[in-house]
Each structure stands twice: as C-alpha cells, then as structure tokens.
Amino acid sequence: MFETLLLNFLFLLFPVVIFLIFFENRPNSYSHKVLVLLSAVAMSLCIAKPIKLEIGFIFDLRYIPFIIVALYGGYRNVLPLYLILNIYRFYVGGDGTIQSFLFSTTVMILVPYFSQKFVKLNSKHRIIWATATSFLTIGYYLFTLSFVHEALNRQFWILTINALTTYVGVTIIIMILIEKIIANIKNRDRMVQSERLNVVSELAASVSHEIRNPLTVTSGFLQLLNKSQTLTLDEKEYVELSLQELKRAEKIVSDYLSFAKPQSENMVYSNMSAELEYTKNIIMPYASIHKVEVEFSFNNSLNKHYDRNQIQQCFINLYKNGIEAMKEKGGGTLFIDISERGQNIIINIQDTGIGMTKEEISRLGKPYYSTKEEGTGLGMLMIYSTIYKVKGTIEVESEKDKGTTFLITIPT
Ligand code: ADP
Ligand code: MG
Numbered sequence: 001m002f003e004t005l006l007l008n009f010l011f012l013l014f015p016v017v018i019f020l021i022f023f024e025n026r027p028n029s030y031s032h033k034v035l036v037l038l039s040a041v042a043m044s045l046c047i048a049k050p051i052k053l054e055i056g057f058i059f060d061l062r063y064i065p066f067i068i069v070a071l072y073g074g075y076r077n078v079l080p081l082y083l084i085l086n087i088y089r090f091y092v093g094g095d096g097t098i099q100s101f102l103f104s105t106t107v108m109i110l111v112p113y114f115s116q117k118f119v120k121l122n123s124k125h126r127i128i129w130a131t132a133t134s135f136l137t138i139g140y141y142l143f144t145l146s147f148v149h150e151a152l153n154r155q156f157w158i159l160t161i162n163a164l165t166t167y168v169g170v171t172i173i174i175m176i177l178i179e180k181i182i183a184n185i186k187n188r189d190r191m192v193q194s195e196r197l198n199v200v201s202e203l204a205a206s207v208s209h210e211i212r213n214p215l216t217v218t219s220g221f222l223q224l225l226n227k228s229q230t231l232t233l234d235e236k237e238y239v240e241l242s243l244q245e246l247k248r249a250e251k252i253v254s255d256y257l258s259f260a261k262p263q264s265e266n267m268v269y270s271n272m273s274a275e276l277e278y279t280k281n282i283i284m285p286y287a288s289i290h291k292v293e294v295e296f297s298f299n300n301s302l303n304k305h306y307d308r309n310q311i312q313q314c315f316i317n318l319y320k321n322g323i324e325a326m327k328e329k330g331g332g333t334l335f336i337d338i339s340e341r342g343q344n345i346i347i348n349i350q351d352t353g354i355g356m357t358k359e360e361i362s363r364l365g366k367p368y369y370s371t372k373e374e375g376t377g378l379g380m381l382m383i384y385s386t387i388y389k390v391k392g393t394i395e396v397e398s399e400k401d402k403g404t405t406f407l408i409t410i411p412t
Contacts, residue, residue: 001051001052001053004049004050004051004052005051005166007049008046008049008050008051008060008061008170009061009170009173011042011045011046011049011061012042012046012061012064012065012170012174013174013177014038014041014042014045015035015038015039015041015042015065016174016177016178016181018038019031019034019035019038019181020181023035024181024185032073032077035069035073036069036073036077036080036081039065039066039068039069039081040065040080040081040084042065043062043065043066043081043084043085044084044088046060046061046062046064046065047060047062047085047088047089047092051166053158053159053162059159059163061166061167061170062085063104063107063134063137063138063141063167064134064167064170064171064174065081066078066081066082066085066104066107067107067111067130067133067134067137067171068130068171068174068175068178069081070107070108070111070112070115071111071112071114071115071118071119071126071129071130071133072115072118072119072178073112073115074112074115074116075112075115078108078111078112079108082104082105082108085104086100086101086104089101089104096145099141099144099145103141103144107137111133111137114129114133118130123179123182123183126175126179127172127175127176127179130171130175131168131171131172131175134167134168134171135164135167135168138163138164138167138168139164142159142160142163142164146160190388193365193384193388194388196366196367196381197381197384197385197388200367200381201385208253208254211249211253212250212253212254215246215249215250215253216250218246219243219246219247219250222239222242222243222246223243225239226239226240226243248374251376252376252378272311272338272345272347272410273298273338275311275312275315276296276298276315276336276338276347277296278312279312279315279316279319280294280296280315280319280336282316283316283319283320283323286320286323287319287323287334290323290324290326290327290331291330291331291332292322292323292326292327292331292332292333292334293331293332293333293334294319294333294334294336295333295334295335295336296336296337297335297336297337297338298337298338298339310382310386310389311386311390313382313386314382314383314386314387317379317380317382317383318349318383318406319334319336319349320379321351321379321380322334322349322350322351322353322404323351324353324372325351325353325354325355325403325404326351326352326353326354327353328353328354329352329353329354332351332352332353332403333351333352334349334350334351335348335349335350335351336348336349336350337349337350343411343412344409344410344411344412345409345410345411345412346407346408346409347406347407347408347409347410348405348406348407348408349405349406349408350403350404350405350406351403351404351405352402352403353403353404354400354401355398355399355400355401355402355403355404356396356398356400356404357398357400360398361396361398364380364384364396365380365381365383365384366381367381387408387410390410390411391411392408392409392410392411393408393409394406394407394408394409395407395408395409
C-alpha cells in the first residue's frame with residue numbers, strides 16, 4: 001500500500017515541480033494551460049496506478065488535481081480534466097463507472113461555482129477551503145458508496161477512514177506547496193519593483209535638481225526673447241516651440257522630483273476622505289473638459305498619519321489616468337469610493353475607459369511605460385512607490401474597452 005501511495009503522491013507532485021522549474025518565470029498568458037495539461041497527466045497517472053489497500057480495496061487520488069484545478073481555475077479549466085477523467089474511466093469500465101461519472105459531474109458542477117470567491121481569499125484560507133472541499137466531496141463519495149455496498153462491515157470503514165485521511169493529508173501538502181510558490185512569485189515581483197524604485201529615486205534625487213535650474217533660466221530668457229519686437233513670425237514660432245519643449249522637460253523633472261522628496265517633512269495627521277475629496281476638487285476642471293463625471297462616496301472618515309504631498313499626488317495621478325482613459329472614448333464616469341474594512345482603508349477608483357490587457361497591466365509601474373503621446377510613464381511608478389512605502393497594496397482589474405478598477409488597501 002505504501003509504495004502505491006508514494007507513487008500517487010509523486011504523480012501529484014509532478015505538475016508542481018515541472019511548473020516550478022520551467023514555467024514560473026513565464027508571463028501568465030499560457031502558463032495556466034500548461035498547468036491544466038500537467039494536472040491532466042497527473043490525474044491520468046493516478047487512475048492508471050491506484051493505491052492498493054492491504055484489505056483488497058483499491059482507490060486513487062484522481063480527485064485531488066480535479067478539485068484543485070476546479071477551485072483555482074473555474075469551469076473553463078476543469079472541463080478538460082472532467083472530459084479526460086470520464087473518457088478514461090469509461091474506457092477502463094468495470095464496477096463503479098456510473099457512480100464515478102455521477103460523482104465527477106456533481107463535483108464539476110458544484111466546486112467551480114466557488115472558484116471566484118476562492119481565488120480572492122488569502123493564502124491560509126485557501127488552504128483551509130481546499131482541504132475542506134476535498135474532505136466534504138470525498139466524504140460524500142464514500143458515504144454514497146456505503147449504500148451500494150450491502151456489507152457495511154469493518155473493512156469498509158477502514159477503507160473509508162484510510163481514503164479520507166489520505167485525501168485530506170495529500171491535499172494539505174499539495175496546497176501548501178502551491179501557495180508557497182504563489183507567495184514566492186509575489187515576493188519576487190515586489191522585490192524587483194522596489195529595486196526598480198530605488199534606482200529611479202536615487203537617480204531622480206541627484207539629477208532632477210541639477211537640471212531644473214538651467215531649465216528655469218533658459219525658459220525665462222526665452223520668454224523675454226519672445227516679447228522682442230524685432231523677431232520675425234518664423235522666429236517667434238521657433239521660440240514658442242522651444243518654450244513648449246522646455247515645459248515638457250520641466251514636467252518630467254517635477255514628476256521625477258516627486259520620488260526624491262524626503263518623506264518625514266510632509267508627515268501630517270489628516271483625514272483620508274478629506275484628502276480624496278480635496279484632490280477630487282483639484283481634478284474636477286480637468287474632468288469636465290473631457291466630459292467625464294465624477295462620483296464620490298465614502299462611509300467613514302479616517303484619521304491617520306501619512307505623507308500628505310505624496311498621497312495627494314498619488315490620487316491625482318490615479319484620477320488623471322482614469323480621466324485620460326475615458327477621454328479617448330469621449331467621456332464616462334469616474335467612481336471614487338472609500339471605505340473601512342477591519343484595520344484597512346479601502347480605496348476604490350473605477351473608470352469606464354479604454355481598459356488594459358493582462359500584459360499591459362503587468363507593465364504598469366515600470367518606468368517610462370506609457371501608451372500616451374504626451375505621457376511620461378512615471379505616474380504609476382510614483383503611485384506604486386507611495387503605496388509600497390505605506391505598506392499598502394494595489395490591485396488592478398481591467399478589461400479592454402470596458403474600464404479599469406484600482407483597489408488600494410492602506411493599513412492603519
Ligand atoms: P502616463 O499617464 O504619463 O502615460 P502613467 O504611469 O500614469 O503614465 O501610466 C502608464 C500607462 O498605464 C498609461 O500610459 C496607460 O497606458 C496605462 N494606464 C494607467 N492607468 C490607466 C487606466 N485607468 N486605464 C487605462 N490605462 C491606464
Ligand atoms: Mg498618468
């Protein structure tokens with residue numbers, strides 16, 4: 001029994017290890033297809049080499065990959081597994097084919113239903129939920145089997161207990177491994193991001209100041225020159241253009257400077273919703289030019305210590321991006337919502353703009369990433385750096401042509 005149990009465990013480890021070695025670093029556009037394929041292989045291997053109990057019964061762990069894929073992947077991803085499982089099972093035939101079919105259909109219908117809630121849970125709760133799902137479904141399966149077997153003898157109960165503990169135990173182990181991998185990937189992304197920010201802010205601090213002064217002087221003299229009566233029309237145009245370009249350069253420098261600002265100077269005790277409302281009023285004229293409406297709601301006012309300049313800048317950047325995303329669609333509504341959940345302030349900024357693809361979302365926050373002609377690609381970088389500094393999190397949900405939602409959590 002032990003050999004076959006270990007063998008089954010090895011089959012289940014197989015997708016985890018392969019993913020870890022070969023696919024962890026790939027962008028996630030096709031990696032989940034690979035995972036479904038690997039799980040299908042693991043499941044088939046489990047069916048092919050079942051665990052033989054000494055008392056003569058056999059059972060296997062095929063439902064572990066099935067349940068895990070159902071929970072993480074939802075209906076779309078578990079469907080191939082469902083088909084493979086049943087085709088294989090009908091091909092093998094024999095006792096219990098119909099029960100297996102009915103059971104897998106039930107699991108297929110019920111479990112993925114909770115998938116969307118499941119993926120939003122935190123890591124610990126996911127492990128608990130997956131284990132509970134595994135316990136309940138397999139427990140239910142064995143329970144229904146007890147009606148089929150007339151002889152409800154001791155051996156049957158030994159089988160049941162063995163099978164159930166094995167299922168639950170292996171599910172816990174596999175879930176811990178999966179969650180650990182997810183946590184590692186997230187940590188690494190965070191580190192890369194903060195490294196990026198460090199480099200940028202160091203550069204920003206040293207270069208921005210040096211550049212700003214000559215820029216101001218030059219643009220001052222150009223403005224004087226522009227007033228001169230002896231300039232021809234052409235020359236005037238050149239000066240105008242130079243001034244425009246200088247303005248652009250100044251904008252980039254001041255965007256940069258916002259990273260370099262020392263934090264402690266601006267620390268204030270203030271009200272977060274007042275801050276949001278204040279920044280909303282600043283941005284209102286910009287919104288109305290672009291035919292964008294702003295809806296603002298908050299349930300509670302929160303007082304907290306934070307760097308006011310940076311937080312304000314951060315909200316303004318977010319609003320501006322939202323408005324600019326809707327400008328291209330000729331208008332829309334920007335929803336701003338602030339609420340309190342447990343120890344956190346939750347800020348929800350939603351637009352009905354052009355949206356982003358998954359790939360574009362993954363590039364958010366990289367220096368100079370911008371899809372706009374006049375864009376600097378520093379706004380999102382600044383937002384990420386500010387939110388990281390206050391140990392908050394940003395989640396982005398977006399659909400192309402539908403809109404974007406930024407969900408920001410700031411701990412208090
Ligand atoms: P910029 O606004 O100067 O282009 P940002 O760093 O603020 O730079 O934004 C980077 C890019 O992220 C934008 O060019 C845009 O493509 C994308 N983006 C940011 N926010 C949104 C949004 N709300 N909707 C759609 N795209 C967005
Ligand atoms: Mg921007």
